[in-house]
Amino acid sequence: MKKLLVLGWLLLVCRGFSADGVQVFQDGLRAFRDNGADALLNTWYDAREDSEKIAAIRARLLTISRNLGPVIDTEVFRPRNLGKNLQRLHGVIYFEKRPLWFRSEYYSINGRSGFISLEFSLSADDILPLTWATPN
Numbered sequence: 001m002k003k004l005l006v007l008g009w010l011l012l013v014c015r016g017f018s019a020d021g022v023q024v025f026q027d028g029l030r031a032f033r034d035n036g037a038d039a040l041l042n043t044w045y046d047a048r049e050d051s052e053k054i055a056a057i058r059a060r061l062l063t064i065s066r067n068l069g070p071v072i073d074t075e076v077f078r079p080r081n082l083g084k085n086l087q088r089l090h091g092v093i094y095f096e097k098r099p100l101w102f103r104s105e106y107y108s109i110n111g112r113s114g115f116i117s118l119e120f121s122l123s124a125d126d127i128l129p130l131t132w133a134t135p136n
Contacts, residue, residue, distance in 0.1 A: 021106025021113070022079050025089045029074035029102070032093055037061045044104075044115050057118060064122065069096030085109045090128060101127035 024044065031039035040061075041054050076091040082105070091102045101124050105117045121127050 021087050021089055021104075021108070021115070022076060024113075025079075025091060025102075025104060025106065025115075026074070026076045029076065029091050029093055033071040033074050037065065044118070046114070061120065064120065065093075065095065065100060068098060068100065071095055098122060099124070103127045 028040045028043040031043045037058055041058055045054050045057075047054060071093055073094040074091065075094070076089060078090055080088045082088055085108055087106045087108075089102075089104050089106055092099045093102070100120055100122060102118070102120045104115045104119070107114060107116045119127060
């Protein structure tokens with residue numbers, strides 16, 4: 001029993017030191033669903049530190065999503081740890097006309113965290129790993 005308690009404690013401690021951007025990523029997609037592109041960007045980025053990055057992403061995001069209709073749903077799937085401080089996240093915003101796919105890397109170290117890359121496309125093949133597209 002003592003070994004199980006120690007093992008459980010170690011798992012919790014180790015998990016506390018790893019990057020975990022799933023909730024933040026999911027919150028951003030939901031913010032887009034509820035309030036649009038600016039809400040997503042305000043969830044994922046600090047306007048004071050990332051204003052130029054936000055402006056560039058905002059312009060691309062508004063252009064690509066402009067004619068897709070209302071948002072129906074969002075989803076985050078298969079997060080992958082690339083190391084103890086880096087995580088790759090995949091998600092989708094389901095619009096009425098078609099989905100918009102997202103991929104991002106989330107970095108967390110020494111109390112600081114954030115998204116260091118963001119890609120999005122109307123084509124899943126541009127975003128999802130090739131291995132996910134092959135049938136089992």
